[in-house]
Amino acid sequence: MYYIGIDVGGTNLVAGLVDTGAHLVSRMSIPADRTKDADGLIQDMIGLTVRLCEEGETRIDRQYDIKAIGIGIPGQVDNRAGTIVKTVNMPLSNTNIRAAFQTVWGAPVFLGNDANCAALGEYWAGAARxxxxxxxxxxxxxxxxxxxxxxxxxxxxxxxxxxxxxxxxxxxxxxxxxxxxxxxxxxxxxxxxxxxxxxxxxxxxxxxxxxxxxxxxxxxxxxxxxxxxxxxxxxxxxxxxxxxxxxxxxxxxxxxxxxxxxxxxxxxxxxxxxxxxxxxxxxxxxxxxxxxxxxxxxxxxxxxxxxxxxxxxxxxxxx
Ligand SMILES: [Zn+2]
Structure with missing residues (x-):
């Protein structure tokens, strides 16, 4: 089983495949297209996660092998509602990103603030292990x-x-x-x-x-x-x-x-x-x-x- 993590940055959108031992086994990134609105950016993220599974270094069956997807957002999120509350420098405020992902993905989708995600990463796999x-x-x-x-x-x-x-x-x-x-x-x-x-x-x-x-x-x-x-x-x-x-x-x-x-x-x-x-x-x-x-x-x-x-x-x- 694998997990997908997405790092939403102002410059790049990065998606990675992480195994159950917290190793990043493959990754893919695209530039964050500043001309797009929330819908366009979220479709880019969804497309990236699908390509990561189908064309990435580790090919997997995305219907069966993905346990969960997590999205790190530079801003404030409401994980319970599945929404991005506020982002600075990106037009993603007040969007239900979970609902959008779940039109394509059956796996559960979690949202986190980017600084919290970095803390979790260091805890699971880095200096704070x-x-x-x-x-x-x-x-x-x-x-x-x-x-x-x-x-x-x-x-x-x-x-x-x-x-x-x-x-x-x-x-x-x-x-x-x-x-x-x-x-x-x-x-x-x-x-x-x-x-x-x-x-x-x-x-x-x-x-x-x-x-x-x-x-x-x-x-x-x-x-x-x-x-x-x-x-x-x-x-x-x-x-x-x-x-x-x-x-x-x-x-x-x-x-x-x-x-x-x-x-x-x-x-x-x-x-x-x-x-x-x-x-x-x-x-x-x-x-x-x-x-x-x-x-x-x-x-x-x-x-x-x-x-x-x-x-x-x-x-x-x-x-
Ligand atoms: Zn302040």
Whole structure:
């Protein structure tokens, strides 16, 4: 038996076949066609899952061999109703995606938020395997998160729990897209690090940061400060020191609230070196932890983009 996981991204739609041992055995992807409406995009997803079974590396009889389908959505979903409630940057809000899939598929269809799916993937097959509770935090465009507790996804009573990026870590701080001020993602995301880097560059015209981005503020990326700091630039080191404190303050709150056995960190920022990111974060989190005797392990996520596909596929086991 196999499971199908779908990772719905703004750039690509990816479908993968996952076996009962949580291995991703084949995958297929197509670009997300920005000109299409909800119906068109969902038909693309359905077509992709059918082709995955009939033309993929592992050919299977889709009528008999598929136990469940899971769909990871960048936004808010209502798994009970089978609907996508809200998506940013994709015209999928207020659509009953389960009903559409079940016109073609007999297997049950589950919906999950993409950050929750990534957490499930790391729990079933990645860095958090065997750890409970397990928390995953993604430092990307925003800050995403998810938790598995007792082998089940914890997502609150109506599916919007563990929106860790909107945990308020800096009361009265920067205005967030959600309408609140001081949300963690306004300080700890890659986007936030880019803002922090640009601010530092504006007040330090001699910093190496300027050379690294060719004198163009539009070319500043999440990695720019890491690159400059590794070449000895003091301004970049200062930016990173403050950035790590911003990340740590959220991690400390998660540790003190939930005491997870592990927090795995994913997203583009997690590619930074241990010396520049993970080791100092571990120190900061340890210093701020209430329980000094039992340490939450802070580690890098290991599955990258596969986490979301594997986690979506195994939603049926986890909710
Ligand atoms: Zn917010």
């Amino acid at each position: 065997g750890c409970d509770p397990a928390v995953m935090v993604t430092l990307g465009t925003g800050v995403g998160g998810g938790m598995v507790s007792g082998g089940r996804l914890f997502d609150g009573f109506a599916g919007s729990g563990m929106e860790v990026g909107h945990m308020i870590t800096h009361a009265g701080g920067r205005l967030c897209t959600c309408g609140n001020r001081g949300c963690w993602e306004q300080y700890g995301s890659a986007t936030a690090l880019i803002h922090q880097t640009i601010e530092a560059m504006e007040s330090h015209p001699d910093s190496l940061l300027w050379q690294i981005c060719g004198g163009d503020l539009k070319k500043v990326e999440g990695r720019t400060a890491f690159d400059a700091a590794s070449q000895g630039d003091a301004v970049a080191s200062g930016v990173l020191e403050r950035y790590r404190e911003h990340v740590a303050v959220g991690l400390i709150s998660l540790v003190n609230m939930l005491q997870p056995e592990i927090i795995c960190i994913g997203g583009g920022i997690s590619n930074a070196s241990d010396e520049m990111l993970m080791n100092p974060l571990r120190k900061l989190v340890l210093a701020g932890s209430y329980d000094k005797g039992n340490h939450t392990r802070i580690t890098r996520a290991t599955l990258g983009n596969d986490a979301g596909i594997i986690g979506a596929a195994l939603l049926c086991r986890s909710i």
